[in-house]
Amino acid sequence: MVKSKSAYSTSSKLGKIDTHIIVVWVDNEASVLSRVVGLFSGRGYNIESLAVAEVDQKNNLSRITIVTTGTPQVIEQIVLQLKKLVPVHKVGNFKRDDKNVIFKEMALLKFVANPSKIKKILNACKKYNPVILDQTNKSIVIQITALRREIDKVTKNLKPFGLVSASRTGAVAMTRGAEIFN
Amino acid sequence: MPKLFSGAEIVFKCLEDQKVKHIFGYPGGAVLPIYDELKNHPTIKHILVRHEQGAGHAAEGYARSTGKPGVVLVTSGPGATNVVTALTDAYMDSVPLVCISGQVPTHLIGTDAFQECDTTGITRPCTKHNWLVKDINDLPRIMHEAFEVATTGRPGPVLVDIPKDIQFAKAKYFKPKKEKKLNGKVLNKFNQKEIDELVDLMKKASKPVFYTGGGVINSGPKASELLRELVALTRFPITSTLQGLGAYPGDDNQFLGMLGMHGTYEANNAMHDCDLLINIGARFDDRITGKIDEFSPKSKKVHIDIDPSSINKIVKVDLAIVGDVIDVIKSTTKTLKKKNLNLEKSNKQKISKWWQQIQKWRTKQSLNFINSDKIIKPQHAVQRLYELTKNQDTYITTEVGQHQMWAAQHYKFNKPNRWMTSGGLGTMGYGLPAAIGVQVAHPKKLVVDIAGEASILMTMQEISTAVQYNLPVKIFILNNQYMGMVRQWQELLHEKNYSESYSEALPDFVKLAEAYGCVGIRAEHPDELDEKIEEMINTDKPVIFDCHVDQAENCYPMIPSGKPHNQMLLGPKDQEANKITGKGKSLV
Numbered sequence: 001m002v003k004s005k006s007a008y009s010t011s012s013k014l015g016k017i018d019t020h021i022i023v024v025w026v027d028n029e030a031s032v033l034s035r036v037v038g039l040f041s042g043r044g045y046n047i048e049s050l051a052v053a054e055v056d057q058k059n060n061l062s063r064i065t066i067v068t069t070g071t072p073q074v075i076e077q078i079v080l081q082l083k084k085l086v087p088v089h090k091v092g093n094f095k096r097d098d099k100n101v102i103f104k105e106m107a108l109l110k111f112v113a114n115p116s117k118i119k120k121i122l123n124a125c126k127k128y129n130p131v132i133l134d135q136t137n138k139s140i141v142i143q144i145t146a147l148r149r150e151i152d153k154v155t156k157n158l159k160p161f162g163l164v165s166a167s168r169t170g171a172v173a174m175t176r177g178a179e180i181f182n
Numbered sequence: 183m184p185k186l187f188s189g190a191e192i193v194f195k196c197l198e199d200q201k202v203k204h205i206f207g208y209p210g211g212a213v214l215p216i217y218d219e220l221k222n223h224p225t226i227k228h229i230l231v232r233h234e235q236g237a238g239h240a241a242e243g244y245a246r247s248t249g250k251p252g253v254v255l256v257t258s259g260p261g262a263t264n265v266v267t268a269l270t271d272a273y274m275d276s277v278p279l280v281c282i283s284g285q286v287p288t289h290l291i292g293t294d295a296f297q298e299c300d301t302t303g304i305t306r307p308c309t310k311h312n313w314l315v316k317d318i319n320d321l322p323r324i325m326h327e328a329f330e331v332a333t334t335g336r337p338g339p340v341l342v343d344i345p346k347d348i349q350f351a352k353a354k355y356f357k358p359k360k361e362k363k364l365n366g367k368v369l370n371k372f373n374q375k376e377i378d379e380l381v382d383l384m385k386k387a388s389k390p391v392f393y394t395g396g397g398v399i400n401s402g403p404k405a406s407e408l409l410r411e412l413v414a415l416t417r418f419p420i421t422s423t424l425q426g427l428g429a430y431p432g433d434d435n436q437f438l439g440m441l442g443m444h445g446t447y448e449a450n451n452a453m454h455d456c457d458l459l460i461n462i463g464a465r466f467d468d469r470i471t472g473k474i475d476e477f478s479p480k481s482k483k484v485h486i487d488i489d490p491s492s493i494n495k496i497v498k499v500d501l502a503i504v505g506d507v508i509d510v511i512k513s514t515t516k517t518l519k520k521k522n523l524n525l526e527k528s529n530k531q532k533i534s535k536w537w538q539q540i541q542k543w544r545t546k547q548s549l550n551f552i553n554s555d556k557i558i559k560p561q562h563a564v565q566r567l568y569e570l571t572k573n574q575d576t577y578i579t580t581e582v583g584q585h586q587m588w589a590a591q592h593y594k595f596n597k598p599n600r601w602m603t604s605g606g607l608g609t610m611g612y613g614l615p616a617a618i619g620v621q622v623a624h625p626k627k628l629v630v631d632i633a634g635e636a637s638i639l640m641t642m643q644e645i646s647t648a649v650q651y652n653l654p655v656k657i658f659i660l661n662n663q664y665m666g667m668v669r670q671w672q673e674l675l676h677e678k679n680y681s682e683s684y685s686e687a688l689p690d691f692v693k694l695a696e697a698y699g700c701v702g703i704r705a706e707h708p709d710e711l712d713e714k715i716e717e718m719i720n721t722d723k724p725v726i727f728d729c730h731v732d733q734a735e736n737c738y739p740m741i742p743s744g745k746p747h748n749q750m751l752l753g754p755k756d757q758e759a760n761k762i763t764g765k766g767k768s769l770v
Contacts, residue, residue, distance in 0.1 A: 005675045009473050009744045030314070035306060042307045073494065080491035086311040086331060 015071035019048070021103060021173045022075075023092035024082055028054045028062040032087045036064055039085065045070060045078055049105070049148070049170030061089065065172050067096070067148075092173075100176050106145045106169045109155065112138060113162035121161050125154060186352040189318055189344060190219040193282065195355050196325035197226055202253050204229060204244060204622055206237040210257025211297060212284030215349035217255075229622055229651060232643035234261050236615035238268020239641070242277045243619030246602045247577055249402060251278040251332050252619065258284045259297030262343075263304065267609060270308040272339040274606025275425060276400055278332040279339035281309075287347040288316060301343045310338040318351035326358040336489040337400055371490075372505040377513045379501055380460075381521060383482055387458035389536045390418045393441065393470075396425030396605075397463015397487060399598045401507035406430070406598040408511040409462070415518060417529045419540055421449035423464045424590055424605045432594030438540065439549070442470040443741050444587040447548035447750055448540050450739075453478050454747035455539070461485045463507045466496040467606070476746035486510045548739040548752055549591050558708050560585065560660045560731040564592040564632065567658060570715050577620045577629045579603065581613040581637030584666035584737045589632040611640030614657060618644055621653040628656070628719065635661040635728075636685050642694075648724040649699045656718050657726045659691060662733045670736045691728035700724035 026032045033052060040047050048067040055063040068078060075093065082091045094101045111121055118140050122130060128144035128151075135141070144151065148171060155166050187195065193216055197205070206229045209217045220228055231237040234256045241252025256265050262283045272279045286295040302314045311331050313324045324342055332340045384390065392413060398405045406429045413420050413436055420430050421441040430437055439446035441453055453459065459481040464470070466485075471477045474496065483499040485492070486507060493502040503510050518525055551561045564585075578593055579602040580586040586603055595601050602620060604612040613631040621629045631638075638659055648655050660666075668683040695702030701723050705714040711729075718725045738753035 006743050007671060009468060009471075030316075031302065031306070034303070038306055073498075077491060077495055080493075084310075084489070084491055 015073060017069050017071055018075065019067065019069050019096040020075050020078075021094045021096060021101070021171060022066045022068055022078060022082070023094070023173055024064040024066070025089040025091075026062050026064060026085075027087040027089070028060045029087055032062070033064070035085055035087065036066075036082065039081055040066075040068070040078075043077070043081065045074065051170035051172050065170060067171050094173060094175075102174050102176060103147060103171045104145050104173075105148050105151055105171045106143060107151045107155070108133070108141060108143050108167045109158070109163060110139065110141045110165040111158070111162040112164050113140070114138065117161050121158060124158060124161075128154065184354050187355050188215070188219070188352050189315075189321055189349040190215040191222075192318075192321050192353065192355050193325065193344070193349075194219055194223045194226065196322060196329075196358075197253065198223065199357055200251075200326070200329045202226060202251075205253040205255050206231055206240045206244070206619065207255030208232075208234050208237060208257065208261060210259075210261050210284065212258035212286055212346050213255060213261075213282075213344075213349070214284075215346065216282070216284070216344075228255070229618070229647065231615065231618075231647050233641065234264035235267050235611070236618070236641055236644040236647065238265045238279065238281070239271070239609070239612050239615035240619035240622070240644070240647075241279050241281075242268060242272050242275075242612075243579060243602050243616030244623045245272075245277050245279060245619075246399075246616075247599050247620040248623045249400075249599060251280050251329060251337075254279060254281040256281065256283050257297065258286055258301065259299045261297075262301040263299060266304060266308060267607075269305055269339045269341065271604050271607040271609045271612065273308045273310070275604065276337050276396060277339065278337035280328050280332050281305075281339060281341040283341060283343050284349070285314070285343045285345040288345045289347070291345065301341065305341045308339070309341050312341040312343065314343045315345065315348050318348050318353040321348065321353065322356045326356075329358075336397075336487075336492075370488075370505040370509055372503045372510060372513075374513070374517075376501065376503050377510070377517050380484055380503065380514060381517050383458055383484060383501065384416060384418075384460075384518070385522070387482075388533060389452075389456045389481075389539075390416070390458040390460065390533065391438075391452045391456040392418055392420040392460050392462060393423070393453065393464055394420060394426045394429055394462045395423040395464025398426055398429040398507050399463075401463065401488075403598055405508045405511065408508060408515065412511050412515050412518075415515060415525055417526060417533060418460075419452055419537070421445070421452065423467070423470055424603060426464060427590060428595035428598045428601045431596045433596065440590050441747075442467075443472070444591065444737055444739065445741075446591075447546045447739055447752065448543035450741065450747040450750055451543045452540055456481045459483045461487075461499070462511070463487060465492045468496075469605075471497065472741045473744050473746050478747070546752065546756065548750070548756075550753060550755055551735070551738075552754055554732070555708055558705065558711055558729060558731045560662065560729075560735055561588050561592055562708065563658075563660060563705075563711060563729050563731060564588045566711055567630065567632070567715055568593045570712065571628060571630065571719065574628055576600065577602070577617075577624060577627055579613040579616040579620060579629070579631045581631070581633045581640075582608045582610045583634045583637060583668075584662075584670065584735075585632055585634045585637075585660040587667075587737045588660070593632070610634075610637040612637075614638060614641050614655070615644045615647075617655040617657070618648050618651075618653055621648070621655050622651070625653075629654075630656040630658050633657055633659045634666060635659050635663065635688060635691070636665045639689075645695075645698045645700060645724060645726065653724065654722050655724050657724070658718070659726065659728050660731050661688075661691070661728055662731050662735065663688060664733060666735075667737070673736065691726050695724075695726035698724075700726065702726050702728065704728045704730070706730045
């Protein structure tokens with residue numbers, strides 16, 4: 001065994017890494033986002049995507065949706081550490097493969113292409129709720145909503161069809177059915 | 183029309199309503215309005231430090247020895263950045279601090295104005311919460327909330343950044359609300375079922391051990407009393423972390439001594455071999471656990487903590503009880519008594535074999551060292567200090583390093599709040615300002631900073647504060663002319679390459695003491711040690727005690743890195759007996 005020269009112990013085996021969606025309800029006040037994001041960077045947690053906006057103007061509440069990866073222990077820590085922040089009201093934690101939760105991301109895609117190509121593009125996007133936001137005779141801007149990997153696939157496949165710009169949001173989440181998360 | 187107060191007045195009205203008696207600070211441009219207001223509030227005494235880090239540590243010493251929050255007042259820019267070390271220290275060791283910092287006027291924020299820095303940005307990761315006051319009308323609420331956040335749940339530091347124009351602006355003042363809204367951050371979430379489960383585990387255990395930490399101290403002196411009752415009732419052995427020392431009497435027979443990297447052989451082996459481990463207010467720090475995979479492999483683990491994020495952070499436990507130590511112990515004792523009236527006797531029998539094993543470990547006498555009649559051994563110096571001060575109510579602070587561990591090993595604490603040391607952050611230079619804070623809170627008590635000559639030089643300037651306010655703190659320097667712990671690691675792990683760990687060009691500490699207007703005492707020979715210590719204790723002035731000790735002494739026992747608790751490296755006596763020479767060291 002290699003002789004350790006460290007005053008610290010060596011890292012032990014890592015558990016299985018899962019993707020989770022963490023939903024955080026916070027007071028919409030100055031620097032609240034940096035408190036949440038700083039917690040992740042300071043403790044070495046991962047952020048894959050982030051979506052944040054005010055959802056309740058009256059009570060001044062924002063909803064932050066964070067896609068993260070980690071071992072079950074790390075995910076538990078993320079939730080507990082978030083709950084300790086003063087402006088945080090509640091924290092939801094969902095596994096990405098949870099069937100009871102809907103995850104969606106939105107993307108705006110701009111293509112510079114001729115009408116026949118545009119037809120093919122619209123066809124390819126059909127499954128992802130395409131909305132045409134702007135169209136000229138040589139360009140089109142389409143909004144789609146889908147899962148992250150689906151958008152990944154679409155953008156990859158449509159590169160040859162004149163995709164010149166893609167703007168994407170982080171994932172947002174909502175539980176199915178009449179239940180409300182508390 | 184209610185009366186309007188300036189921001190500076192509101193700050194002091196809040197401090198008065200929060201029953202603050204002392205603040206530690208240093209003036210500067212951006213806090214001058216607050217300093218100007220000081221004269222109108224005679225119940226609040228300001229202690230002028232010599233460096234803002236000193237203000238922070240002094241407030242920590244004050245807080246830890248009284249259980250009340252320490253208050254710090256600093257200016258913007260360098261004032262705020264200098265206090266960051268102390269805030270981080272308080273954050274790691276869960277010490278309640280309220281730091282008020284001045285800030286440049288609101289219209290200049292973001293313009294790189296003179297002495298501007300992003301104080302709330304810099305201190306965000308080292309405070310429980312912080313506030314930048316942008317509207318004078320928010321100030322009373324924020325000030326009261328600051329005290330509430332600092333002192334409730336797991337305590338910690340907070341910071342309120344007040345721009346200079348806000349200190350001048352006027353607003354109405356509100357007293358703190360009696361029934362505080364706690365935002366769900368105070369957690370006494372345990373229920374009787376969990377207590378029953380704990381009692382059940384205690385009943386079944388044949389090799390139990392209590393592992394207690396700073397949470398017991400933070401829960402208040404009553405928690406220590408209740409802990410003593412619980413330990414006496416169960417007859418279980420008890421070990422403590424560095425921060426927990428004093429919660430249980432250090433000279434009691436059921437106490438195994440401190441555990442962890444420099445803990446006793448019996449404490450660490452008990453942790454390793456136990457079948458029930460009850461953690462009360464400790465956090466499975468890496469200096470305690472050693473190698474996690476092999477940490478206490480055969481035990482059921484119970485964790486009692488007020489901070490839910492401490493549970494399962496490092497060690498997965500079988501039973502978690504989230505709550506204040508006082509309340510959890512109270513319920514546990516009550517339930518134990520209700521279920522088994524003859525507990526003391528029945529337990530004594532059930533765990534007698536366990537105690538026999540512990541006695542066997544004790545015979546190793548792992549804290550032993552080879553004493554000398556020619557040179558002062560540092561452990562001997564601490565032992566003598568203990569013997570000569572144990573008859574009075576003594577408060578001990580330390581710096582960080584070998585002397586800190588020797589103090590923890592050889593000074594026996596009998597009461598909580600008597601031991602102030604930087605554990606989590608390990609801040610050299612903590613002890614002197616902390617001692618000043620302790621002495622401010624307890625002017626008649628004996629306060630000793632057990633120090634090293636390297637650490638003390640980091641905040642040496644604060645001796646001037648001690649002289650100014652007639653605070654007779656005793657700086658007991660174990661002077662080995664090395665950064666001793668660094669030297670020890672270099673000896674054991676880096677082939678004796680003592681890279682930059684020798685303290686070249688040390689000052690003459692006796693002359694230095696005289697220059698500061700206090701008393702310097704030097705001890706160089708074991709024969710004169712007692713007499714000199716007596717002289718120190720009887721001097722009613724700050725004293726710098728320069729105790730020349732063996733330069734080559736190492737701190738044992740020790741758990742080498744990456745090793746479990748039952749593979750300790752013992753002191754020189756044992757090493758000789760077992761012929762562990764060059765090869766033994768490669769274990770480290």
